[in-house]
Amino acid sequence: MAKNKINTSVLSGFVELLPQSQFVFDTVKSIIENTYKNAGFVAIDTPTIEKSEVLFAKAGGETEKQVYRFTKGDNDLSLRFDLTVPFARYVADHYANLTFPFKRYQIGKVYRGERAQKGRYREFFQADIDIVAENNLSIMYDVEIISTIIQTISKLSSQFNLGNFKVKVSNRKIWDGFFKQFGFDDTKKVESVAIIDKRYKFKTEDDFKAELKEKIGDEKIFNLAMALLKIEYIPNVGISIPESHYNDFSFIKDNELMREGISELETVMKYLPLSNTEVDLSIVRGLDYYTGTVFETYLQNYPEFGSVSSGGRYEHLCDFYTDKIICGVGGSIGLSRLFIPLIEDGKIQIDTSMTDIVILPQNENCYTSAIKIKTELNEKVDAKVNVIFENKKFKKMMEYANKINAKFAIIIGDDELQNNTFTLKNMITGEQQTISSITLIKTITKTLNK
Amino acid sequence: MAKNKINTSVLSGFVELLPQSQFVFDTVKSIIENTYKNAGFVAIDTPTIEKSEVLFAKAGGETEKQVYRFTKGDNDLSLRFDLTVPFARYVADHYANLTFPFKRYQIGKVYRGERAQKGRYREFFQADIDIVAENNLSIMYDVEIISTIIQTISKLSSQFNLGNFKVKVSNRKIWDGFFKQFGFDDTKKVESVAIIDKRYKFKTEDDFKAELKEKIGDEKIFNLAMALLKIEYIPNVGISIPESHYNDFSFIKDNELMREGISELETVMKYLPLSNTEVDLSIVRGLDYYTGTVFETYLQNYPEFGSVSSGGRYEHLCDFYTDKIICGVGGSIGLSRLFIPLIEDGKIQIDTSMTDIVILPQNENCYTSAIKIKTELNEKVDAKVNVIFENKKFKKMMEYANKINAKFAIIIGDDELQNNTFTLKNMITGEQQTISSITLIKTITKTLNK
Numbered sequence: 001m002a003k004n005k006i007n008t009s010v011l012s013g014f015v016e017l018l019p020q021s022q023f024v025f026d027t028v029k030s031i032i033e034n035t036y037k038n039a040g041f042v043a044i045d046t047p048t049i050e051k052s053e054v055l056f057a058k059a060g061g062e063t064e065k066q067v068y069r070f071t072k073g074d075n076d077l078s079l080r081f082d083l084t085v086p087f088a089r090y091v092a093d094h095y096a097n098l099t100f101p102f103k104r105y106q107i108g109k110v111y112r113g114e115r116a117q118k119g120r121y122r123e124f125f126q127a128d129i130d131i132v133a134e135n136n137l138s139i140m141y142d143v144e145i146i147s148t149i150i151q152t153i154s155k156l157s158s159q160f161n162l163g164n165f166k167v168k169v170s171n172r173k174i175w176d177g178f179f180k181q182f183g184f185d186d187t188k189k190v191e192s193v194a195i196i197d198k199r200y201k202f203k204t205e206d207d208f209k210a211e212l213k214e215k216i217g218d219e220k221i222f223n224l225a226m227a228l229l230k231i232e233y234i235p236n237v238g239i240s241i242p243e244s245h246y247n248d249f250s251f252i253k254d255n256e257l258m259r260e261g262i263s264e265l266e267t268v269m270k271y272l273p274l275s276n277t278e279v280d281l282s283i284v285r286g287l288d289y290y291t292g293t294v295f296e297t298y299l300q301n302y303p304e305f306g307s308v309s310s311g312g313r314y315e316h317l318c319d320f321y322t323d324k325i326i327c328g329v330g331g332s333i334g335l336s337r338l339f340i341p342l343i344e345d346g347k348i349q350i351d352t353s354m355t356d357i358v359i360l361p362q363n364e365n366c367y368t369s370a371i372k373i374k375t376e377l378n379e380k381v382d383a384k385v386n387v388i389f390e391n392k393k394f395k396k397m398m399e400y401a402n403k404i405n406a407k408f409a410i411i412i413g414d415d416e417l418q419n420n421t422f423t424l425k426n427m428i429t430g431e432q433q434t435i436s437s438i439t440l441i442k443t444i445t446k447t448l449n450k
Numbered sequence: 451m452a453k454n455k456i457n458t459s460v461l462s463g464f465v466e467l468l469p470q471s472q473f474v475f476d477t478v479k480s481i482i483e484n485t486y487k488n489a490g491f492v493a494i495d496t497p498t499i500e501k502s503e504v505l506f507a508k509a510g511g512e513t514e515k516q517v518y519r520f521t522k523g524d525n526d527l528s529l530r531f532d533l534t535v536p537f538a539r540y541v542a543d544h545y546a547n548l549t550f551p552f553k554r555y556q557i558g559k560v561y562r563g564e565r566a567q568k569g570r571y572r573e574f575f576q577a578d579i580d581i582v583a584e585n586n587l588s589i590m591y592d593v594e595i596i597s598t599i600i601q602t603i604s605k606l607s608s609q610f611n612l613g614n615f616k617v618k619v620s621n622r623k624i625w626d627g628f629f630k631q632f633g634f635d636d637t638k639k640v641e642s643v644a645i646i647d648k649r650y651k652f653k654t655e656d657d658f659k660a661e662l663k664e665k666i667g668d669e670k671i672f673n674l675a676m677a678l679l680k681i682e683y684i685p686n687v688g689i690s691i692p693e694s695h696y697n698d699f700s701f702i703k704d705n706e707l708m709r710e711g712i713s714e715l716e717t718v719m720k721y722l723p724l725s726n727t728e729v730d731l732s733i734v735r736g737l738d739y740y741t742g743t744v745f746e747t748y749l750q751n752y753p754e755f756g757s758v759s760s761g762g763r764y765e766h767l768c769d770f771y772t773d774k775i776i777c778g779v780g781g782s783i784g785l786s787r788l789f790i791p792l793i794e795d796g797k798i799q800i801d802t803s804m805t806d807i808v809i810l811p812q813n814e815n816c817y818t819s820a821i822k823i824k825t826e827l828n829e830k831v832d833a834k835v836n837v838i839f840e841n842k843k844f845k846k847m848m849e850y851a852n853k854i855n856a857k858f859a860i861i862i863g864d865d866e867l868q869n870n871t872f873t874l875k876n877m878i879t880g881e882q883q884t885i886s887s888i889t890l891i892k893t894i895t896k897t898l899n900k
Contacts, residue, residue: 070520
């Protein structure tokens with residue numbers, strides 16, 4: 001920082017990238033966006049600023065403390081802290097003009113004044129998909145949300161070499177029915193489920209077991225809960241309870257919630273690709289608005305990121321805003337949390353360059369020709385074309401072309417001008433040829449479309 | 451609004467679009483982005499929230515009053531009101547890691563708490579391009595900025611049928627040199643130039659003349675100023691002063707600022723397409739940071755929008771943040787101000803649909819087949835594919851397909867399932883055929899790529 005000058009660093013917890021990293025991040029974002037779009041979701045955009053009464057209709061506690069809230073004139077305003085609450089308001093507000101089932105995606109920045117730490121940002125992108133309808137919505141849309149997430153992460157993983165991942169799927173109704181069966185009140189149920197939700201955050205499985213056992217109190221119920229945590233999905237068979245406990249669970253046939261939960265989970269698993277999914281009843285999802293299917297996604301090679309995409313089924317999305325019963329299912333990819341550290345640590349690379357072609361006129365006489373060939377390239381080829389008017393030595397210009405990673409350099413000097421030609425240098429192979437504009441465009445098109 | 455529910459309308463001065471309108475707006479945005487990118491500009495993104503001391507280093511008066519400013523913890527924060535100040539901070543902060551000339555684009559939301567009125571939003575998108583370098587920058591980059599703006603607006607105009615447009619170009623040095631010649635002090639100069647800047651906002655040209663004459667005071671100088679307003683660019687000749695005043699302007703040969711300004715304007719005009727540009731010395735641009743070339747852009751069919759794109763040359767961009775001398779030239783398209791009213795008034799249409807293909811399984815038995823063909827389409831065709839699990843009557847499903855404007859419907863019933871076929875209906879021609887998945891994908895690809 002220079003003397004007497006204003007400090008130019010971004011605020012703590014905020015992030016901005018150098019152009020090359022920004023280019024990688026934007027590529028990630030556009031892969032997500034295209035996959036969402038081709039999966040049948042349509043974009044919406046909502047204001048970053050909302051009335052505080054809208055955002056805090058449901059939120060409370062931790063969330064409310066983190067929000068950027070302020071007044072302007074008479075208005076009590078807040079920056080959105082997620083994309084779900086604004087979506088609920090949007091659906092309520094535009095209800096009459098939407099076609100249901102309404103499938104929307106939204107990729108945008110959200111704001112939380114959390115304590116700054118690596119991978120936790122105060123401004124970050126979320127990429128959400130949701131499917132909503134009035135009164136009821138087929139369980140098949142739970143399948144659709146999870147398969148779109150799988151499609152998207154598969155693409156990102158193959159493009160950026162992220163390795164295998166698993167979506168862990170569960171259904172809230174199973175635990176709800178289970179604890180109801182044994183007469184747990186709401187508080188005890190919520191506390192027990194909260195321990196299950198944190199299973200993988202305990203130092204050891206024994207620590208987890210000890211805490212769960214203490215909370216549940218009854219050894220028999222605890223044992224049943226542990227057995228329930230072992231259920232899995234077997235193709236062509238369905239959800240299977242460990243054989244040793246088969247008789248202990250005979251109560252399920254009269255427990256409607258558990259039956260529903262198991263049947264929904266079975267349907268969801270039936271239609272999802274087995275290679276990327278597994279049943280795991282320790283997935284509960286902290287947020288209290290989920291009511292059925294819940295899921296989280298883990299990258300095998302990057303356990304430190306925790307879940308990189310999660311979501312689930314909810315009822316009563318818009319209750320604070322309308323009398324209509326809007327239910328839905330959604331999922332979200334936390335792209336900043338995952339990709340900004342990966343990019344900053346140089347863990348992901350990209351083939352495509354920020355510049356395809358750089359045009360280097362060697363003196364002022366060549367400027368008209370440079371502008372003409374640039375215009376022609378922009379009209380005929382979908383390529384990033386940069387032109388430099390620097391009157392520098394040839395060597396300096398080549399250094400610049402290398403620095404910006406151009407794939408081609410087009411050199412125009414007095415000789416080229418006189419012969420109405422261009423010298424085209426392939427910066428990767430080093431090959432160089434002096435050719436007409438027609439041949440130049442053909443050669444570039446051929447190489448770039450490879 | 452339902453009883454006892456929270457009001458869901460967006461804040462006054464804010465805007466959100468229905469999905470179909472959002473789709474048009476996003477198309478506009480991506481045309482701008484692709485043109486910028488292919489013209490050699492690279493993307494950056496900066497936080498929406500900045501330290502107030504950064505934003506207000508130069509701003510003052512009206513701007514400062516409009517800003518959304520608030521505190522969080524110990525921090526005095528503000529939402530960015532343009533993309534230029536954050537860019538200046540970015541260049542100063544990342545100076546050592548940038549390659550100059552640095553050409554960046556940034557398309558993002560900015561915030562101004564202006565009085566709400568049609569076409570004036572409190573949250574709106576700007577689409578900026580700038581080229582910056584240290585110490586000096588060829589006048590050819592002024593050409594590049596304006597030609598990129600022309601390229602972009604031409605594309606938008608031909609896509610959305612906006613008609614002709616003109617970029618009006620001027621150079622500040624000409625007026626600076628002119629008023630200096632006659633010994634105007636800074637205040638009188640600024641006030642005279644401000645009147646010239648508002649020329650087209652006066653009710654009549656006579657009103658304008660009267661006010662300018664009064665301000666200038668001296669009739670001879672006033673007449674010269676009026677003559678200067680008539681200068682134009684003649685191809686292969688250059689900037690031409692009205693013949694009747696030729697001798698009155700003989701002082702120019704000793705007025706370095708005016709000579710520089712005229713020579714720069716001549717160079718800029720020489721390389722720009724004449725069909726979309728004209729010299730107009732009434733263009734001054736209010737902001738005081740412009741120092742040379744300035745331009746504004748007008749749509750012939752939509753004079754009510756005023757200038758839809760403007761910009762110019764500036765020196766000392768980063769003086770508040772660094773000792774380096776960073777100079778540059780930039781331009782901006784106010785896409786919200788132009789396109790949101792056009793979209794909301796139904797004045798622009800779009801051919802492409804939000805949905806290319808809708809898959810309609812007719813009962814639960816057909817779900818697996820529906821998911822399979824969707825996956826296959828997503829892998830093999832770049833198309834937006836929606837699948838609906840509704841178990842509704844065929845007629846209802848067709849209504850839905852029509853409502854979402856799908857180009858193709860794929861119907862899967864028991865017959866199709868048994869024969870391992872699909873019924874493909876072209877929703878535009880009404881043509882319907884029952885075919886294998888291979889033929890289906892071929893037919894769709896052929897039609898969509900037309």
